[in-house]
Amino acid sequence: MGIDPWGQRFDDRILNSVVREMADQIRYVTAAGKTLVLPDLDTTTLVDGVEKPLVDYKGWKAEQGEGEETGPTVRVAGRIMLMRPTGKLVFLKLRDWSGDIQVMIGKGQVGDDNFAITKLLDFGDLVGIDGRLGRTNTGELTVHATKLHFLTKTLEPPPEKHAGLTDPELRQRMRYVDLTYNTDSLDTFYKRTKIIHSIRTTLAGHGFWEVEGPTLHTVAGGAAAKPFNTHHNALDMPLFLRIALELHLKRLLVGGIERVYEMGRVYRNEGVSPKHNPEFTMIELYWAYANYETMMDLTEQIITDGLKATGQGYQVKWGNLDIDFTPPFQRRTYDELFQECTKIDPNDATAIAAFAKKIGLDPTGKHPDVVKSEVFEEKVEDSLVGPIFVIDYPSSLCPLTKRKTGKPEVAERFELFIHGMELANAYTELNDPLLQEDLFKTQLQGMEEDDSMAKMDTDFIRALRHGMPPAGGLGIGIDRLIMLLTNSKSIRDVILFPLLRHET
């Protein structure tokens, strides 16, 4: 017996348990000393490419009757998902990324030498099949093999063939197995690429440029979050992994790239939860001479285009919740919602502080807007079913946002909420360098530096001093958007390789 401690995938038929990778071929040696040299398959037809032309073969099926094998010649390649050997006849269920198809291998049909290959087959192996399309006695579409090509051996045993791999940790740790054996998982990630492609198409339609900013920052600005620290040896320089894309994209606005975006990874050294992964994908986009109203329209377009790209209508299921994405989404001001949910005058700081105490928050030494914000998060956010744009935030909470004309205490900012989850955040961008510098300097009382977006970035201020056009800016949490559009309950279900502890 072989050396594999788990599945005994090897036996003496594969001499010395050797699976040798050669330049562009893999060689297996049989017990009879026969060497099977396995060339790469030049072309293959995808399984759905075999199924689709069936429309044209309706007549063919009717005329031929069951058990006939004179359909079109096809070549397919894929992984063995099921295998049912019945003596001199072997049925395989073969899977490629487009679907599953049955293969029938008859000893008489492929010849003794070729049939010997079936003795080497295991679940999970990759094989290529030449054959004719036909139907079995039970009417199942089947490739009746005329030739087998043994392409790749799998050395690890597959998961249980009916239940599959269900342990959430193992599914994330061995995503390659999850993708192979859980078709829902493959489908979710296929939808992810479609949504991301759709976003790029939508923005290209508005003339946006896609750019790449630095991920190593000297100042981790643009958001309120704890950064990962790192260090550049040659320059002996401390660096942070970026927590947002904002400040470099705005520099590009100054430079005259008037519609610009980056979709990329940001890193936040914070907790892990079904809605949080330490690295996640964000898109931030900036549109010169636009404002936050423009950004609301664009947000709706990005989402509805994403729905279309995944073949969905406006009504979407998310777990046992329903989401109605029919645009336009509700637009309500921060103060309106505050008053509605708390029955307190949003301008009465004393009453708000008293209410904060009543619900167990400590307003001591905090700026009134911070207290108001804490009450808002506690009492309002969770009740937002949405999709709803919450607009016009207290400006002291928004150091990067333009103030409303004639109403400096209100910032032109919105956040998009769906079932209590924050999905997007957008501003009419602050382009006043003097005010920006001032806001970077003054930390809000009661806020730790990591909790504040206000971090001095002198080069960014210098950029603003060169003149940034008025602009609308938008950030969307891509992973969360994908959760909503793929009915995934955890961010880990839409990130291929979420952060995991060391394997023990």
Added chain:
RNA sequence: GAGAGCGUAGCUCAGUCGGUAGAGCAAAGGACUUUUAAUCCUUGGGUCGAGGGUUCGAGUCCCUCCGCUCUCACCA
């Protein structure tokens, strides 16, 4: 960070009142030319998460630790 649940064969899971470690799938040998999670016969496979304790005896009871999942709290 707090609470609840879980951890047994490669995978999916049973394991009663504390009394010899179980099943299905997978693997190995055999039979079978129309199977559908094929079927039938045979065989091998275990640090019961780790450590300690109680007991004549612990997968089972107790303690500590590790890991995972869910819920709640916080960053998006």
